[in-house]
Amino acid sequence: xxxxxxxxxxxxxxxxxxxxxxxxxxxxxxxxxxxxxxxxxxxxxxxxxxxxxxxxxxxxxxxxxxxxxxxxxxxxxxxxxxxxxxxxxxxxxxxxxxxxxxxxxxxxxxxxxxxxxxxxxxxxxxxxxxxxxxxxxxxxxxxxxxxxxxxxxxxxxxxxxxxxxxxxxxxxxxxxxxxxxxxxxxxxxxxxxxxxxxxxxxxxxxxxxxxxxxxxxxxxxxxxxxxxxxxxxxxxxxxxxxxxxxxxxxxxxxxxxxxxxxxxxxxxxxxxxxxxxxxxxxxxxxxxxxxxxxxxxxxxxxxxxxxxxxxxxxxxxxxxxxxxxxxxxxxxxxxxxxxxxxxxxxxxxxxxxxxxxxxxxxxxxxxxxxxxxxxxxxxxxxxxxxxxxxxxxxxxxxxxxxxxxxxxxxxxxxxxxxxxxxxxxxxxxxxxxxxxxxxxxxxxxxxxxxxxxxxxxxxxxxxxxxxxxxxxxxxxxxxxxxxxxxxxxxxxxxxxxxxxxxxxxxxxxxxxxxxxxxxxxxxxxxxxxxxxxxxxxxxxxxxxxxxxxxxxxxxxxxxxxxxxxxxxxxxxxxxxxxxxxxxxxxxxxxxxxxxxxxxxxxxxxx
Numbered sequence: 001x002x003x004x005x006x007x008x009x010x011x012x013x014x015x016x017x018x019x020x021x022x023x024x025x026x027x028x029x030x031x032x033x034x035x036x037x038x039x040x041x042x043x044x045x046x047x048x049x050x051x052x053x054x055x056x057x058x059x060x061x062x063x064x065x066x067x068x069x070x071x072x073x074x075x076x077x078x079x080x081x082x083x084x085x086x087x088x089x090x091x092x093x094x095x096x097x098x099x100x101x102x103x104x105x106x107x108x109x110x111x112x113x114x115x116x117x118x119x120x121x122x123x124x125x126x127x128x129x130x131x132x133x134x135x136x137x138x139x140x141x142x143x144x145x146x147x148x149x150x151x152x153x154x155x156x157x158x159x160x161x162x163x164x165x166x167x168x169x170x171x172x173x174x175x176x177x178x179x180x181x182x183x184x185x186x187x188x189x190x191x192x193x194x195x196x197x198x199x200x201x202x203x204x205x206x207x208x209x210x211x212x213x214x215x216x217x218x219x220x221x222x223x224x225x226x227x228x229x230x231x232x233x234x235x236x237x238x239x240x241x242x243x244x245x246x247x248x249x250x251x252x253x254x255x256x257x258x259x260x261x262x263x264x265x266x267x268x269x270x271x272x273x274x275x276x277x278x279x280x281x282x283x284x285x286x287x288x289x290x291x292x293x294x295x296x297x298x299x300x301x302x303x304x305x306x307x308x309x310x311x312x313x314x315x316x317x318x319x320x321x322x323x324x325x326x327x328x329x330x331x332x333x334x335x336x337x338x339x340x341x342x343x344x345x346x347x348x349x350x351x352x353x354x355x356x357x358x359x360x361x362x363x364x365x366x367x368x369x370x371x372x373x374x375x376x377x378x379x380x381x382x383x384x385x386x387x388x389x390x391x392x393x394x395x396x397x398x399x400x401x402x403x404x405x406x407x408x409x410x411x412x413x414x415x416x417x418x419x420x421x422x423x424x425x426x427x428x429x430x431x432x433x434x435x436x437x438x439x440x441x442x443x444x445x446x447x448x449x450x451x452x453x454x455x456x457x458x459x460x461x462x463x464x465x466x467x468x469x470x471x472x473x474x475x476x477x478x479x480x481x482x483x484x485x486x487x488x489x490x491x492x493x494x495x496x497x498x499x500x501x502x503x504x505x506x507x508x509x510x511x512x513x514x515x516x517x518x519x520x521x522x523x524x525x526x527x528x529x530x531x532x533x534x535x536x537x538x539x540x541x542x543x544x545x546x547x548x549x550x551x552x553x554x555x556x557x558x559x560x561x562x563x564x565x566x567x568x569x570x571x572x573x574x575x576x577x578x579x580x581x582x583x584x585x586x587x588x589x590x591x592x593x594x595x596x597x598x599x600x601x602x603x604x605x606x
Contacts, residue, residue, distance in 0.1 A: 002324045003027070005246055005566040006550040008043075009065065009074050010226070013091035014233035016098050017242040019043060019570075020074060020089050022063055022551075024055035031144070031179040032098050034232060034239055034306055035259040037331075039146065041124035044245055044320045044329050049124025052117045054087060054102055054175070056080050057164065067552055071203035072225055073196070074552070083109020085167055092195045093202045093233070096187035099178040101195045106167040113167055115175070118160035119146055123317050123331070127159035137161060143182040150175045211277035212580075214587035219546055222553035223576035224276060227269050230573050232306040235291075236284025237261040238269050239306065241557065241569035247326030248558055248568045252513035255326055257333045258557075258569040260312060262303040263289070263343050264387070267350040268520075269573050272580040274357045282354045283362075289347070290364040297371035300347075302340045303333065312336040338385040339394070344372040345403030345410075349469065352410040373411050373427075380404035380434060386453075387462050388498055392510030396454040398442035399462035405434040406469045435471070443478055449485035450478065452499055458508060459490045460499045461521035464528050474531040483528045493561035494541065496521040516558035516567040519545065523578030527585045535586070542582050555579065 008019040019028035027042040040050040058080045065076040074089040084107040092099045121141035128139035137148040154163040174192040212220045230239040241258035248254035273281045292308035293300045316328040386397035408431045415424045441454040452460035467474045490497050495517035501507050530538035555575035557568025
């Protein structure tokens with residue numbers, strides 16, 4: 001049976017993550033880091049491809065789960081005919097090696113339990129060799145080893161461990177699974193109780209630093225946790241999502257690997273962090289970016305691996321049938337080599353925002369900013385693949401031109417503040433030139449809206465960000481008309497599509513099939529409605545979007561209003577950053593002050 005995307009919760013340790021189903025099954029686990037080959041890949045196939053199940057053998061009358069308040073510690077409670085049992089799942093941020101901990105607590109009566117761990121290395125392709133060593137159970141495949149610790153006597157069969165046991169009220173049974181490279185000495189790991197205490201303490205301290213107070217504090221905190229869980233602590237990079245190849249259309253081929261650090265996606269996450277008081281994350285990402293591109297800052301890619309590796313070759317895993325038979329399953333991402341001209345401006349905007357928020361410049365930052373600005377000056381007129389990474393022909397995307405304007409504007413404002421006048425006059429002229437071209441070629445008079453690309457009548461939700469970046473004011477008649485057009489013609493059951501994939505002609509993005517509504521752009525519409533004075537509609541939309549989260553607050557990339565299903569990779573940083581920004585917007589006193597304005601400074605006209 002294929003479980004729904006929304007049936008999964010996330011646990012993680014800021015190096016990697018696992019997805020745990022409502023049925024107590026870990027169906028996705030990459031070790032030792034987010035973009036490593038999975039050792040549990042049932043998410044993209046079935047039990048044959050790796051799974052760790054832990055649940056009552058009797059059919060439960062009810063299953064409830066939650067995250068312990070302010071943490072990423074998952075608590076699941078099953079009530080069966082004979083008793084109640086709780087399972088606590090977590091990963092330990094400060095352990096010397098990646099470590100999954102599963103704790104079974106008897107709460108009432110007696111409950112019969114079953115566990116079955118069948119690791120399958122290489123995304124479900126290889127069965128490991130199992131053996132016992134020094135009182136531990138070991139799974140070995142090549143250079144990878146998994147060490148399982150438990151007081152239970154487990155059976156070994158078919159390259160898996162399994163066991164039945166009974167837990168009574170007050171009794172605790174625990175499991176820990178840790179990773180080690182085969183040629184490395186085994187690192188000592190904390191006891192299960194210490195691991196739980198350390199993990200709770202880590203997350204409680206981190207969430208306690210949030211500066212957000214408002215009517216959606218619990219929702220904002222949960223999304224901040226998801227964004228933090230998508231950071232890679234060893235380098236400071238930020239992921240787009242924790243998974244690969246979860247489909248944007250069930251049964252379709254729009255299945256991509258999002259376990260990498262997109263510079264653009266990271267900037268949206270960083271705006272959410274900066275607006276809620278988390279400067280350390282911005283500093284860590286900024287330093288990672290400088291280290292990654294410093295040898296060739298004039299030609300940065302749009303994404304990198306979490307350790308800064310540039311090569312991300314895209315390949316398909318033909319032994320995996322895909323989630324809900326959505327094939328192909330892909331690892332790597334060919335979009336890494338695309339030209340996406342908006343990225344330079346997004347990075348410059350975020351560095352400007354971090355500086356405005358009080359983060360001192362780092363060594364190499366000025367060199368990076370100058371190189372990014374040089375790219376804009378040289379290439380802003382070039383067509384590109386755009387924000388949505390179309391695999392069709394390059395176009396003059398309006399959003400890409402907007403971000404060229406943003407990059408130049410942030411450079412002008414920085415130079416004005418610090419008195420660097422050598423390029424100032426030229427950059428001011430360039431800012432005016434780009435603005436003039438956007439308004440003349442990006443606005444479609446008959447469509448009465450800013451559109452996706454020059455000369456096109458297609459709508460694109462990305463233009464909703466124009467006032468956010470300070471290009472136009474919200475009360476500009478063209479902007480109000482654009483919001484109206486998008487709400488009327490680019491929505492499905494009130495939720496926003498990124499763009500119209502097809503309108504009787506070949507798909508604009510060069511990929512067959514369709515996709516669901518895009519959650520981040522739906523949050524952008526809520527921001528826009530509030531900012532043009534329709535706050536009641538904005539709150540209604542925001543509350544509806546909150547209701548789409550799964551039972552523990554996760555949002556994937558997309559949503560299908562017809563089926564009520566989550567679509568795309570999960571949890572999606574874009575979606576959770578959008579939630580936080582909209583909460584900040586709606587919490588603000590009026591439409592002229594919002595989450596981004598508080599970070600990036602007052603909205604400026606041109």
